[in-house]
Amino acid sequence: MTAIHESPIALKLGAFVALSDAELSVLDELHRRRRTFLAGRDLVLQGQSDQSAYILASGWACSYKLQASGSRQIVDFQVPGDFLGLRSILFRTADHTIEPVTNVEASEVHARDLLNAFSRTPKLATAVLWAASRDEAMVVEHLVNLGRRNARERTAHFLLELGARLKLVGLATNAGYECPLSQYMLADALGLTAVHINRVLRELREDGLLTFQKGRVTFDDFDRLVASVDFDKTYLDQDGPLLR
């Protein structure tokens, strides 16, 4: 197993606050209860109570709400370093389902342990609250995405956001990243149909902007892509790196 300071969560939180050895070791303790989950088997279920939270170590997950009509809206994808169901440990009932997209390695975190860790290392608490606030900012940005951007901008913006998030944990560059999502999942996240996503991806490819193929996103012209959809990633960085 890799050292804690190379773990995705440490990389991510470290981009926001400088973590001392003491804080890293507390983080390490939270990582003890390591579990593996299989793709497609629900991890947190809408309506269920007393769930644990998890820190995602490897693999991708997604959280979604199901409609009575059968259609689903994916609220967000989670990538390594992200929390799963942080809210559902503060509150009794989960209001959405979390499902692994790939096989997933995650550390179970009990409310007690987390609060305990907070009281010992306030800086860690700040960092985790920052992460929670960032998650909320992303949901808000997805709302803007659905409400005010067309299919093309929406798709490009979303794939750029994922890239920025993955870059933080060392899983992407401006060249691109490995992406296990199907076009169906992308459609459920972007409020579009898979058929239409397919056409939009073709357009983006033909325009030399990005290629979504064979489990990989390739930014063929990163700068032009960013400019063409007006992607402003400050909502992901919040205050910029290195508090204090």
Place this chain on the structure above:
Amino acid sequence: MTAIHESPIALKLGAFVALSDAELSVLDELHRRRRTFLAGRDLVLQGQSDQSAYILASGWACSYKLQASGSRQIVDFQVPGDFLGLRSILFRTADHTIEPVTNVEASEVHARDLLNAFSRTPKLATAVLWAASRDEAMVVEHLVNLGRRNARERTAHFLLELGARLKLVGLATNAGYECPLSQYMLADALGLTAVHINRVLRELREDGLLTFQKGRVTFDDFDRLVASVDFDKTYLDQDGPLLR
């Protein structure tokens, strides 16, 4: 001034936890720094730092994100009893603008006072965190609204949600409520144009479901309306009333 236990915030939190006199008086102290804000003058500005939070006592506000293109997406409206900018006191920079829709009375709350109140009355902390979680659940529901519902369902769902929220603070019944929103604001919240909102409202009126006119929402057939848009308000109630 009315007694604290009749204030919107006490009514709202009281629906979730039973508040003792001691807790009510702590809540009362948070209400000391009462301010008045004029409609249309920004209260919290996107990108600004070190903002205060507020508890809304009377009037309506809205929070939105502005696009480079000029269009805006309203993330949510705030009604009496709601917090404004709770997140921006935990974190340095606001990622959205908050603007009073009407003239507004609100109590300024400093981070210090809030955290101090939490340590004295843990039950109040639970209640406030519940409120924050409920706000997030609403944003998620708005996401589903934009992603997976058509204009008619979207509009009806949104007005039903507002009704449910206002009922909690005694400002609505199943018959309807006073609503200071213009059709333009409704459009910006629902990702539609004002023109189309207008047509949808006419349809809903002609179908005898609801009337949106002269600053008032009237539910002409509440039950049929709820059924027709599959409105499930559990995300607003979370665990139901009266913890402990």
Place this chain on the structure above:
DNA sequence: GCCGAAAGCTGCTCTCGCTCAGTTTCCTAT
């Protein structure tokens, strides 16, 4: 190496919601 399922891809038609270009109503200031 073959089979079946899932994912990816394409063409055609239709409709929901946007755009543009107004008119009408109401509200406020003079």
Place this chain on the structure above:
DNA sequence: ATAGGAAACTGAGCGAGAGCAGCTTTCGGC
């Protein structure tokens, strides 16, 4: 009373994206 401005409302035309139907490629299991 009246002008001016916002909000509400209407009609005609158009286009982005949905729905449907079918084809092709990829990939895991035997």
